[in-house]
Amino acid sequence: MDPRIREHAQVLADAIDLDTGDNLVIKAEPAADDLVVALYELAGDRGAHPVTLRTNRSGRAIRGYLRSADQAGVEFETPGHEQALVEEADCHVVIRANENVTEMDDVDSDTTAAYQQAHSPILNERLSDRWTLTQHPTPANAQLAEMSTEAYENFVYDAILKDWDEQEQFQSTMVEILEDGRQVRIVSGETTDVTMSVAGNHALNDTNVHNIPGGEVFTAPVPDSVEGEVLFDKPVYQNGREVLGARLVFEDGEVVEYDAEKNGDVLESILETDPGAKRLGELGIGMNRDIDRFTYNMLFDEKMGDTVHMAVGRAYKETVGDDNEQNQSAQHVDMIVDMSEDSRIEVDGEVVQKDGVFRFEDGFEG
Numbered sequence: 001m002d003p004r005i006r007e008h009a010q011v012l013a014d015a016i017d018l019d020t021g022d023n024l025v026i027k028a029e030p031a032a033d034d035l036v037v038a039l040y041e042l043a044g045d046r047g048a049h050p051v052t053l054r055t056n057r058s059g060r061a062i063r064g065y066l067r068s069a070d071q072a073g074v075e076f077e078t079p080g081h082e083q084a085l086v087e088e089a090d091c092h093v094v095i096r097a098n099e100n101v102t103e104m105d106d107v108d109s110d111t112t113a114a115y116q117q118a119h120s121p122i123l124n125e126r127l128s129d130r131w132t133l134t135q136h137p138t139p140a141n142a143q144l145a146e147m148s149t150e151a152y153e154n155f156v157y158d159a160i161l162k163d164w165d166e167q168e169q170f171q172s173t174m175v176e177i178l179e180d181g182r183q184v185r186i187v188s189g190e191t192t193d194v195t196m197s198v199a200g201n202h203a204l205n206d207t208n209v210h211n212i213p214g215g216e217v218f219t220a221p222v223p224d225s226v227e228g229e230v231l232f233d234k235p236v237y238q239n240g241r242e243v244l245g246a247r248l249v250f251e252d253g254e255v256v257e258y259d260a261e262k263n264g265d266v267l268e269s270i271l272e273t274d275p276g277a278k279r280l281g282e283l284g285i286g287m288n289r290d291i292d293r294f295t296y297n298m299l300f301d302e303k304m305g306d307t308v309h310m311a312v313g314r315a316y317k318e319t320v321g322d323d324n325e326q327n328q329s330a331q332h333v334d335m336i337v338d339m340s341e342d343s344r345i346e347v348d349g350e351v352v353q354k355d356g357v358f359r360f361e362d363g364f365e366g
Contacts, residue, residue, distance in 0.1 A: 001034050001037075001038070002034075002153075004153075004157045004161060005035055005038050005136075006038045006041075007157075007161050008035060008038070008134070008136075008157070008160060008161070008212075009035060009038035009039045009041070009042055011161070011208055011212055012039060012093050012132055012134060012212060013039065013042045013043075013046070014208075015132040015208055015209045015210075015212060016091040016092070016093065016130040016131065017091070017130055018042065018043065018046050018048050018091060019046060019047075019048065020046060020047035020048065021047060021048070021049070022043075022046075022048040022049065022090040022091055023048075023049050023051075023088055023089045023090045023091075024039075024043055024048050024049060024050040024051070024089065024090070024091050024092070024093070025050075025051055025052075025053065025085065025086065025089040025092050025093075026039060026050060026051070026052045026053070026092075026093045026094075026095065027052075027053050027054070027055045027056070027092070027093070027094045027095065028052060028053075028054070028055060028093075028094075028095035028097060028136075029054060029058065029059045029095070029096075029097045029098070029099065030097075030099070031097040031098065031099050031136065031138045031140075032095045032096075032097035032136035032138075034136075035095055035097075035136045036052055036095070039093060051085075053085075055094065055095075055096070056115075056119065057104075057116075058096070058098060058103060058104060059098075059099070059103060060099075060103060062104075063103050063104055063106075063107055066104075066107045066108075066111050066112065066115060067106070067107055067111075069111070069115075070107075070108055070111040075114075076114050076115050076117075076118035076119075077118055078118050078119065078120075078121050078122065079119075079122075082119075082122055083121060083122050083125065086122050086125045086126055086129075087125055089126075089129060090129060090130065091129055091130040091131065092126050092129060092130070092132070093131070093132055093133075093134070094131070094132070094133045094134070095135070095136050096133070096134070096135045096136070096141075096297075096299065097135070097136040097137075097138050097141075098138055098140040098141050098144075099138065099140055100140055101140050101141065101143075101144045101296075102241075104241075105241055109241075109265055109266050109268075109269035109270075110269050112269070113269045113270065113272070113273045113330075113331075116273070116330045116331065117273055117274060117330035119330070120314075120329075120330035123330075127316070127317070128317075131210060132210055132211070132212055133210065133211055133212070133299065134160070134211075134212040134213075134299070135156060135297065135299050135300070137149075137152050137153045137155075137156040137157075141295075141297060144237075144295070144296045144297070145293075145295035145296060145297065147295075152295075155293075155295070156300075158290050159213040159215070159288060159290045159291050159300060159303075160208075160212055160213045162213075162290060164207045164208040164214070167207050167214070167215060167287075167288065168205055168207045170287065171205050171206075171207070171215075171216075171217050171287050172205060173358075173360045174203075174217040174285060174287065174352070174358065174360075175203045175204070175205045175217050176203075177203075177347050177352055178198060178203035178217060178219050178285075178347065179202065179203045181198055181199075181347040181348050182197060182348055183195060183196070183197055183198070183199070183347070183348055183349075184196055184197075184198055184221075184283060184345070184346065184347055185345070185346040185347075186230070186283075186308055186337065186339075186343075186345055187343060187344050187346070188231075188233075188337050188338065188342065188343040189342045189343065191229070191231035191233070191247075192228075192229065192230045192231050192337055192343075193228050193229060194226065194228030194229060194230050194250065195225075195226070195227050195228055196221035196222070196225050196226045196227070196280065196283065197221065197222040197225035198219050198220070198221060198222065198283070199222065200222070200321035200323055200324050201219050201220045201221075201222065201319055201320055201321045201324055202219060202220075202318065202319050202320070202321060203217055203218070203219045203319075204217070204218055204219070204316075204318060204319055205217060206218060206284075211299060211303075213288060213290075213291070213299070213300065213303060214288070214303065215286065215287050215290075215291065215303035216284045216285060216286050216287055216288070216302060216303050216309075217284070217285045217287060218282055218283065218284035218285070218316075218319065219282070219319050220280075220281060220282060220283070220315040220316065220319040220320050220324075220326070220327070221253075221280045221281075221282075221283055222324055222325070223253045223279045223280070223315075223325055223327045224252050224253035224254075224279075225253055226250040226253045226254075226279070226280050227250055227251065227252070227253075228249075228250055229247070229248070229249045229250070230247070230248050230250075230310065230335075230337065231245065231246075231247045231337070232245075232246040232247070232248075232310075232335035232336055232337055233245070233336075233337060233338050234294060234301065234307070234335075234336035234337070234338055235294075235296060236266075236267075236298075236333070236334075236335050236336075237296045237297070237298070238266055238270065238333065241263050241266050242262060242263060242296075243260050243262060243263045243264075243266050243267050244260060244261045244262035244263070245260055245261030245262065246258070246259075246260045246267050246335055247259050247260065248312075250280075253279050253280070254278050254279055255271055255278040255279070255312070258271060270312065270313075270331055270333050271312065273313075273329065273330050273331050274329050274330055274331070275329075276313060276314065276327050276328045276329030276331075277312055277313045277329045277330070277331040277333075278312065279312065279313075279327050279329075280310050280311065280312060280327070281311050281312065281313050281314045281315035281327045281329065281332060282309075282310065282311035282315060282316065282319070282332070282334070283308070283309075283310055284302055284308065284309045284310070284311070284334070285308050285345070285353070286302055286303045286304045286305055286306070286308065286309065287303070287305055287358075288303035288304070288305060289305045291303050291304050291305070292304070292305075298334050298336075301336055302334050302336060304336075305356065306338065306339050306340040306355075306356030307336050307337065307338060307339055307340075308336070308337050308339055308345065309334045309335060309336045309337070310334070310335060310337075311332050311333060311334045311335070312329075312331060312332075312333050312335070313327070313329035313330070313331030313332040313333055314327060314328060314329045314330070314331065314332040315327040315328075339353065339355070339356050340355060341355050341356070342355070343355060343356070
């Protein structure tokens with residue numbers, strides 16, 4: 001076993017503070033078996049109780065289930081036995097590891113959205129516990145990133161096995177800016193100009209806890225405050241299908257117009273899932289400089305240092321102030337804007353990033 005896999009498992013166990021007596025639920029595909037084995041070893045060392053499930057968003061099994069259920073006209077319900085398991089769990093590790101990145105390509109988008117909506121109570125329960133999400137490198141993910149398997153493994157582990165104390169310190173200034181801020185404006189070229197209030201909400205310093213790799217600062221917009229137009233000029237890879245050129249127009253916080261250059265039906269299925277899917281639940285600013293290329297993997301791509309991302313759908317409870325509304329949805333879909341040139345982030349009218357360079361970095365020219 002590659003020794004980096006056991007290092008990765010250690011990072012995951014520390015992220016969820018795995019301890020004696022903990023009921024641990026791991027969700028993974030077979031391609032991540034080595035990482036699952038390493039986590040079981042750590043669970044044994046720490047006296048925890050692990051159980052492993054297949055993920056319910058990728059892989060041959062869930063594809064077969066959803067296609068059969070669609071043909072049979074099944075109306076999805078929240079599965080009580082799975083919900084009971086999650087309720088009994090203390091902590092969760094979700095591992096992405098694709099054997100075929102397009103496995104879900106021939107599953108109807110509306111079927112997938114309905115299934116996810118039925119599972120939203122389970123997701124909400126998991127998010128109320130200690131949890132983390134990560135990527136195990138596989139040849140399929142390497143191919144999607146247009147990299148050799150070895151190069152992709154190095155890329156993944158360089159982004160994950162790093163000095164997280166140093167990364168947290170680098171991001172802390174941006175946390176302070178957003179925490180004290182009231183209004184954020186994102187401008188990129190002639191295609192994106194959007195404003196939102198973050199007043200009363202919290203900015204979080206994402207390092208090596210919920211997302212591994214981390215490397216972003218994120219908050220929640222006040223749901224009805226978002227105004228303007230956004231062109232997400234990086235692809236969105238959702239359920240094995242690539243959405244290109246997604247464009248959203250917001251009024252009073254809600255998407256009132258949308259289109260895409262490719263696979264617009266996927267974008268439609270996301271936004272039409274429920275009322276909350278037409279509102280923003282997250283604004284994130286990428287700051288992990290070890291992620292230096294786009295790989296069609298949002299877990300990494302949203303952390304790139306010259307990007308911002310906005311997620312339609314559910315807001316994370318930790319980012320929402322006591323006096324503000326938490327946007328609720330079965331969806332949480334991140335989409336990226338390239339901020340490397342002809343772009344800026346403003347907070348309360350002051351430019352805090354220009355052309356991908358933060359004002360607290362060398363080379364900033366406000």
